[in-house]
Amino acid sequence: MEFFVFVCAALMILVGAVGVIIRSHPVHAALSLVLTLFGVAVLFVAQDAHFLAAVQVIVYAGAIVVLFLFVIMLLGVDRVENLRTEPLTSQRPLAIIVSLGLIGVLVAAFVRGSDALHERGEGINIPDLTTGTDANTTQLAESIFSRYVVAFEVTSVLLVIAVVGTVLLARRTKTVVAENLK
């Protein structure tokens, strides 16, 4: 059963990822990205990270992809990138070599370092559906709000800075609006 779930989710992830990089239309690339994000959420559930799976669907597949689609619509949906031409000579073969080399290095590190993967933490509580308590969410909340509470507060500052900075970046100044009206 877990094998079946893994294969289906892996197919979703890989098909979506390949779709992101080969689709010339940005809307199609964004929808392929949704497929990949759902596949990652399925693998989160398969590994008992239930809260992160919910956040993955809500924040990534919900908010971030909608933001992408919104910007695509704002800038014009008809701007299709021409993928037939290659502006820099031998860019794609070099990119393929770099990507495959990166995958090779990572896989070699995983294979060689798999002996070092032994349990060292206090343990992860597995959610028990019969009692109705979500142990994963409780344990994650205890970790965030006790040990990492300072980092959690700093992320709120980060989000406020991001919002203010984006408003400043994206708004039109009054002089620009006046020039456009002339």
Next chain:
Amino acid sequence: MIGLSLVPTASWYLILAAVLFGIGTFGVLVRRNPLVMFMCIELMLNAVNLSFVTLARQLNDINGQTIVFFVMVVAAAEVVVGLGIIVAIMRNRSSVTADDLAELKG
């Protein structure tokens, strides 16, 4: 023999994450639309998140899931700021490719 290998171990998840990271790298290197390059960066972030969750289960340590939470927050902030920059740049331009942004070229 075959039946034993049909249970996905941590190595399967980690190799899948590595392949996803490589696809994202290829996209960032090849694509010229800044929006699609951003999507490829999201692919790479998701690959890292997947390996974090896998290692959290493998090492039996909740801190791996905690850091995924923070990565998601920072990714959301990064997307907001990046898309704001793209909108600010592209508003006065007709072209969309990253190759056209060459004002600082020596």
